[in-house]
Amino acid sequence: MRIVSGIQPTGNLHLGNYLGAIRNWVRMQDEHPAGSCLYFLADLHAISMPHVPAELSANTREMVAALVACGIDPARSVLFNQTQVPEHAQMQWLLNGTARMGWLNRMTQWKDKAGKNREGQSVALFTYPVLQAADVLLYQATHVPVGEDQKQHLELARDIAQKFNNDFCTEDAPLFTLPDPMIPPEAARIMSLRDGSAKMSKSDPSDMSRINLTDDADTLMNKVKKAKTDPEPLPSDKDGLAGRPEAANLVGIYAAMAGSSVEQVLAEFGGQGFGRFKPALGDLLVAKLAPINDRFVALRQDRAALDAILRAGANRARELAAPTLAAAYDALGLVR
Numbered sequence: 125m126r127i128v129s130g131i132q133p134t135g136n137l138h139l140g141n142y143l144g145a146i147r148n149w150v151r152m153q154d155e156h157p158a159g160s161c162l163y164f165l166a167d168l169h170a171i172s173m174p175h176v177p178a179e180l181s182a183n184t185r186e187m188v189a190a191l192v193a194c195g196i197d198p199a200r201s202v203l204f205n206q207t208q209v210p211e212h213a214q215m216q217w218l219l220n221g222t223a224r225m226g227w228l229n230r231m232t233q234w235k236d237k238a239g240k241n242r243e244g245q246s247v248a249l250f251t252y253p254v255l256q257a258a259d260v261l262l263y264q265a266t267h268v269p270v271g272e273d274q275k276q277h278l279e280l281a282r283d284i285a286q287k288f289n290n291d292f293c294t295e296d297a298p299l300f301t302l303p304d305p306m307i308p309p310e311a312a313r314i315m316s317l318r319d320g321s322a323k324m325s326k327s328d329p330s331d332m333s334r335i336n337l338t339d340d341a342d343t344l345m346n347k348v349k350k351a352k353t354d355p356e357p358l359p360s361d362k363d364g365l366a367g368r369p370e371a372a373n374l375v376g377i378y379a380a381m382a383g384s385s386v387e388q389v390l391a392e393f394g395g396q397g398f399g400r401f402k403p404a405l406g407d408l409l410v411a412k413l414a415p416i417n418d419r420f421v422a423l424r425q426d427r428a429a430l431d432a433i434l435r436a437g438a439n440r441a442r443e444l445a446a447p448t449l450a451a452a453y454d455a456l457g458l459v460r
């Protein structure tokens with residue numbers, strides 16, 4: 125198994141990122157032999173949208189610190205920044221010859237992000253999925269942990285791989301492995317603490333709406349205390365959460381953090397009011413997040429350590445990428 129996944133360095137990681145993607149990455153790392161997982165910061169993808177250069181570099185380093193703090197172990201996983209492995213950009217160019225305009229035109233993320241103004245978008249936003257295909261095909265990835273929203277991009281990567289294999293390889297020696305998306309079944313959808321119908325997001329203007337991995341214990345307790353709820357006590361079964369998005373969100377967060385299920389949480393807290401439940405949730409969050417927070421705060425300021433982690437990861441990634449990139453040049457008849 126070769127597991128490859130990337131995350132854009134947006135900065136300011138919150139509980140939604142942690143429970144959605146990162147915790148899953150850590151689980152995969154822990155369940156597979158050392159060296160099976162490659163995780164990277166997709167900083168090249170970040171320039172497909174308007175961005176502030178100084179923020180991108182700061183966010184990239186900050187995100188490495190956060191990933192390590194959350195449990196990604198650079199000794200067991202290959203952790204690197206996309207820019208430091210130029211093979212990604214090179215492979216993308218080669219795959220641009222295989223990807224079709226029509227395929228990219230059908231990508232829902234492109235349509236959503238471009239909206240009515242396609243003409244005004246960067247070319248990078250349009251070819252973003254080809255770079256993503258390069259990211260995984262370069263390493264012969266067999267499995268790609270992603271959220272539901274990235275499934276279509278993975279299907280495109282398979283289509284590109286298949287067409288390249290058909291067009292440029294013999295049937296008994298295909299170059300690319302077709303990667304499978306791995307979408308965690310219980311990926312908890314973490315919602316805003318202020319509005320149970322909006323996703324927890326780093327772009328919400330109210331910091332009270334989200335739990336940041338940088339929040340200290342007092343801040344965490346306060347945010348949970350102030351979280352929006354309704355006046356009813358918690359129900360004793362899941363059906364009772366219907367139409368109560370804020371209650372459902374807090375119970376979901378509790379279950380995800382405790383490693384239990386919504387049913388189990390309701391068996392314990394059903395019939396109790398938020399006056400009892402919120403302090404319990406706050407204590408749980410503090411217990412689980414404080415160690416992450418401590419590691420994050422320490423590592424974030426250790427620029428030398430961060431750069432060393434990235435350098436080692438990039439060296440290893442480049443070794444792994446080299447044979448496939450060379451074979452792709454050869455298959456295309458490019459003289460290297």
Ligand code: TRP
Pocket residue numbers: 128129130131132166169255256259260268269270274
């Ligand atoms: N597009 C992905 C996202 O926004 C990030 C990403 C870039 C990625 N390259 C990847 C994910 C390769 C998996 C594999 O979430």
